[in-house]
Amino acid sequence: MSLLQIRKLSMAIHGTPILKDVSLEIAAGEIHGVIGESGSGKSMTAFSVMQLLPDGAACSGQILLDDVSVLDAGEADLCAMRGDAVGMVFQEPMTALNPVMSIGDQVAETILIHEDVSKADAMARAQAALERCELPADKFPMTRFPHELSGGQRQRVVIAMAIALRPKLLIADEPTTALDVTTQAEILDLIRKLVDEDGMGVMLITHDLAVVTGLADRISIMKDGCVVEQGAAATLHRDMTHPYTKSLFAASAHQPDRNERPGEAPLLQVEGLVRRYSLPRKSLFGPAQSFEAVDDVSFEVKKGESLGLVGESGCGKSTLTRAILGLERVQAGKIFMEGVPVLSGGRVQTSVRRKMQVVFQDPYGSFNPRHRVGRLVSEPFFLHGRKASAVEIDEALVSVGLAPHDKHKYIHEFSGGQRQRIAIARALIIKPELIILDEAVSALDVSIRAQILDLLADLSTQFGLTYLFISHDLSVVRSITDRVLVMKSGKFVEEGPTETVFENPAHPYTKSLIAAAPRLPDMDDMQGVTP
Structure with a gap:
């Protein structure tokens, strides 16, 4: 008997259809993956089960939790159900x-x-x-x-x-999206252990097919508020029939076409870099303590190269990035851009700094929502002491697949993938030589991620760009980089050509990262999917 039954569930907000005839079942002890891109209705389906819906929402159909009708329950009964019969894990734990x-x-x-x-x-x-x-x-x-x-x-x-x-049903909404691969593996193992111990059912909502294929028992694929396909997780990649399901698998396994011809001349050189933080004293008269987030790091990036930097959260990746950009004070070491020091007298040289730009993980958070896109894209020209021309703004937007008239819009009018394109346009507009991408595709849907990776590959060929690609997503790093550095506790523990490191890792830490990364089934086993 099913623990949760959703039958022909439809939901509208102020008359706008959001869910359309959604039907799925979850048994006790079963992990049911709900897959789809942003806006597909995954989270709204979960919120309908909890009846945590926005004002103006109206549901029809049937939701039965242990044979009790959720849609017919009063608010007192719903309050008793939430947290007791149904538990929920949200995507961002800090909020x-x-x-x-x-x-x-x-x-x-x-x-x-x-x-x-x-x-x-x-x-x-x-x-x-x-x-x-x-x-x-x-x-x-x-x-x-x-x-x-x-x-x-x-x-x-x-x-x-x-x-x-000990609820009967656990709803996990993107519980591992922002986590590094080893932490993600630990959280997924924990969910499986709790299911095995308590026999509860789990609705696992995610856009990561590799995660859900390795953990779930069954999968439902959602698109535009509808369930378009369902099947066993172990066999769906072979039995899928819907074009959207095939497109999701294809995008998840996508490899951008790249022109892998980096030059020999170094563009960026980092020598003996140290970034040390002071720690609070354990007692008033105790000794001063410190923590080295970046510990005597040296490396170089060649012109035209795409260099990957991987490691778990806290390993020092982002601190190193900020130091290269001159946003972190360093205690030792030197940074050179084409042989010229980035820092002079402890301050960043603007003429050197303008050759580097950065694309952050959260494009919405990195823009001022009060300004129009034209103003946002032109911000790097402050390094030149002048304003960008309309032609320069138009060229930057067109180069990332947007239209010139988009410069008159505000950032909230764009989707997540379009915002990331705008972030890349902002990085491109002053024609830098190095672009640092800090988790730039981690939070994107698989199809949007594939588009952005293709765009980055095209821009590299078109403009001869050099990339420093920082990510905890090993599949992305493998598909877009020529060489990879593996960082642990502020030091590099392994480096080499990307395929060599992934196929034959030498350091135990690298081996653990690769082993923890979720994998899709082999492409040869996927019916009708072209990578």
């Missing part, structure tokens, strides 16, 4: 947690709301839930606050909150 409450109090709060127990009992059960999520008290006291934990540890706290009352 899902209260920054001024300790992790123990936040997990215990769920128990106190639903059960008449003492605070001491609730805290004891909260500790047990955290222990189950592999946060033992001796290493992670319940008095810690969210900002004192890493991204993976915060996600474990959110899972502990969701499973504290």
